[in-house]
Amino acid sequence: NFMLTQPHSVSESPGMTVTISCTRSSGSIANNYVHWYQQRPGSSPTTVIYEDNQRPSGVPDRFSGSIDSSSNSASLTISGLKTEDEADYYCQSYNSTNAWVFGGGTKLTVL
Amino acid sequence: QVQLVESGGGVVQPGGSLSLSCAASGFTFNAYDMHWVRQAPGKGLEWVAYLRFDGSNKDYADSVKGRFTVSRDNSKNTLYLQMNSLRVEDTAVYYCAKEGLVPFDSWGQGTLVTVSS
Secondary structure, eight states: OOOEEOOSEEEEOTTSOEEEEEEESSSOGGGSOOEEEEEOTTSOOEEEEBTTTBOOTTSOTTEEEEEETTTTEEEEEEOSOOGGGOEEEEEEEEETTTEEEEOOOEEEEEO | OOEEEEEOOEEEOTTOOEEEEEEEESSOGGGSOEEEEEEOTTSOEEEEEEEOTTSSOEEEOTTTTTTEEEEEETTTTEEEEEEOSOOGGGOEEEEEEEOSSSTTOEEOOOEEEEEOO
16 A cells, blocks of 8 residues: 655745655555646646646646656646645555555645 | 536435436547545545446445445446445545546536535
């Protein structure tokens, strides 16, 4: 079994850059793709990054994803922060034992 | 465009049952794997169940295994979740989600299930 651990919250000012981490507890982060979802208050989640570092059409290039095998973690980086980026962000991955696993979510405040 | 509309939520007592539906439109329903995901009030996302496009393979989170059953009717473009032996901790918004680029490519608006005496 594995877990994905995210910081509970992060905050940053408009125009700045923020990075949200997602650390896998066991098994290699590189073994299964990591996806990132944004959930604005009162709305359903939407995809901002898929397959570690791919952006769906319509997602601004201010959003980027990466994985780091040395820390066994994935990261979502948002540059040029806008107030509209304020939301909860969830990482998600998969393995054949746990099936589909979400991180606990990170609340991004843009202040 | 893809539309997923959940229904069937409500208030139920512990130990009771409830059946959720997810009506799909805007895509070829019988070609896509589907999921149920839930979110307890003020909490994060939890995957609940998976069903292959043709119904041939299912999987469940340990927390619901043996109590919940996922099914689909491809002739009606509808996904179902039968929930039995409900517990207080099953209280959540239940979303259906379609696979695509990612496992949860499109989501419905969710339906609230409250388990309370």
